[in-house]
Amino acid sequence: MSKPLILVLGDQLSHDLPSLQALPDGAVIALCEVADEGRYVPHHPQKIAMMLAAMRHFADELRARGLRVHYSALDAPDNTQSLVSEAERLARYYGCDEIRVVRPGEWRLWEAFKAREAGPLPCRLLEDNRFYTTPEAFAAWMRGRKQPRLEHFYRAQRRATGLLMEAGAPLGGKWNYDADNRHPLADAPPLPAPLRHAPDAITRDVLELVAEHFGEHFGRLEDFDWPVTRAQARAELADFLETRLAHFGRYQDAISDEAPRLFHSRLAAALNLGLLSPRETCEAAEREYLEGRAPLNSVEGFIRQILGWREYVRGLYWTRMPDYKRGNHLEASRGLPSCYWSGDTELHCLRRAIEMTRDHAYAHHIQRLMVTGNFALLCGVAPQALCDWYLAVYADACEWVELPNTLGMVLHADGGLMGSKPYCASGKYIDRMSDHCRHCRYDPKRVTGTHACPLNALYWHFLMRHRDRLASNPRMRLIYAGLERMGEAKREAIRQQAEAFLEGLACETAPRWAGGDQAHQHALGYRYRESSP
Numbered sequence: 001m002s003k004p005l006i007l008v009l010g011d012q013l014s015h016d017l018p019s020l021q022a023l024p025d026g027a028v029i030a031l032c033e034v035a036d037e038g039r040y041v042p043h044h045p046q047k048i049a050m051m052l053a054a055m056r057h058f059a060d061e062l063r064a065r066g067l068r069v070h071y072s073a074l075d076a077p078d079n080t081q082s083l084v085s086e087a088e089r090l091a092r093y094y095g096c097d098e099i100r101v102v103r104p105g106e107w108r109l110w111e112a113f114k115a116r117e118a119g120p121l122p123c124r125l126l127e128d129n130r131f132y133t134t135p136e137a138f139a140a141w142m143r144g145r146k147q148p149r150l151e152h153f154y155r156a157q158r159r160a161t162g163l164l165m166e167a168g169a170p171l172g173g174k175w176n177y178d179a180d181n182r183h184p185l186a187d188a189p190p191l192p193a194p195l196r197h198a199p200d201a202i203t204r205d206v207l208e209l210v211a212e213h214f215g216e217h218f219g220r221l222e223d224f225d226w227p228v229t230r231a232q233a234r235a236e237l238a239d240f241l242e243t244r245l246a247h248f249g250r251y252q253d254a255i256s257d258e259a260p261r262l263f264h265s266r267l268a269a270a271l272n273l274g275l276l277s278p279r280e281t282c283e284a285a286e287r288e289y290l291e292g293r294a295p296l297n298s299v300e301g302f303i304r305q306i307l308g309w310r311e312y313v314r315g316l317y318w319t320r321m322p323d324y325k326r327g328n329h330l331e332a333s334r335g336l337p338s339c340y341w342s343g344d345t346e347l348h349c350l351r352r353a354i355e356m357t358r359d360h361a362y363a364h365h366i367q368r369l370m371v372t373g374n375f376a377l378l379c380g381v382a383p384q385a386l387c388d389w390y391l392a393v394y395a396d397a398c399e400w401v402e403l404p405n406t407l408g409m410v411l412h413a414d415g416g417l418m419g420s421k422p423y424c425a426s427g428k429y430i431d432r433m434s435d436h437c438r439h440c441r442y443d444p445k446r447v448t449g450t451h452a453c454p455l456n457a458l459y460w461h462f463l464m465r466h467r468d469r470l471a472s473n474p475r476m477r478l479i480y481a482g483l484e485r486m487g488e489a490k491r492e493a494i495r496q497q498a499e500a501f502l503e504g505l506a507c508e509t510a511p512r513w514a515g516g517d518q519a520h521q522h523a524l525g526y527r528y529r530e531s532s533p
Contacts, residue, residue, distance in 0.1 A: 045214050138316075339506070363394070
């Protein structure tokens, strides 16, 4: 009879995980805290603490079910500090004849486990059933499509699940209510108080451990309050449905100088850890509409993020890796601006997004796309540099969701596979959607001059640099027509203004860490350097 070691990864904390079903006698369940997983990029201390605390609570729940659990603590003297080698050590220690693991959230781990499938201690990979789709099903949907757009995938998902559907048609008569969901914050109602999760003894121990071993990483541990148990995650979901969902849609693109969350849910981390399932979350949101407690535009927009976007980017990741990670359609090569670690920038919108990220391991999707992402796009930051930063600093960043969002959506580095045009914007967008500009030394209405918002010149300079690639794009023609109407003298002034800013922008010439995954990165051909884009 088989005696497997069941390796449960830190983002697989679900009791209905496939590897935890029909366990044979003698099976040993292993959860492993290893330093390599905290350092291959310098993960935010809150992100590390959230995962380790959730893992420790989950291990206790498994023990309470009478299951045999081995927990490798980070500071255990015999811990190998590498996930694969630690699993192999434990398998040998317990006399196991194979290692079973559900598909991990990163290609590098998938490759590492696949390489051991036929080894002397074989690794058996199981498909993850906690999503609406599988990579195989997504690949079947992709087959024959030159442009696999989200909207087409999302409609297929709605039909397949029946969410917000009636008699085969979308409730309300429309598939998408995005046009109703772009209001600035000026007319928003008062913001609800955030739900707090006071750390218990287990979490407090983890916070001390993380401070000791990862305290040098970017980010603060103070005021840690992420949900680390299923009960806390369910409370977070209930609080969102009751206090935020009704206004989520209308103000989901707004940005506040003081309030990081606004009406957003902060549920992505719990979903990615496995503390909530996408099905229960979407069905709970649907009930809020069906029972008259939330408007359709909010509920549809929220469900689209999970049923549509979350599943879509995961499908793209698993069907396009590892080549996807090499994408650099715009040939960007600048290193990451140093202010992304320090927050030392006079651009108030950028500084506040970085400060909120530092303090909370969180920024909502428009801050990521249109502030930190837009600035990196306009400056020509290399995809690897920005992707590694996003993966490091956000609590909800697993590579399967982070990489397509950053490389494809933010940087247009996949050549338009995900988005039909780059999401580039000038300072006028920030002024319209936020209250940042009133606190800034720069004027969003000026393009050139000492007090002009740098985003304005950078925006037009970006368009000039990439005219050959982008001018023929149907969605960019009006923008390029505006550029052509400018006089040559104005275009030259803009070019000089942007290039002077870029010349003075301090950027890294190499990653600021030396993580264990660098050899793997180099083997795949990743490079970035500081240079003119």
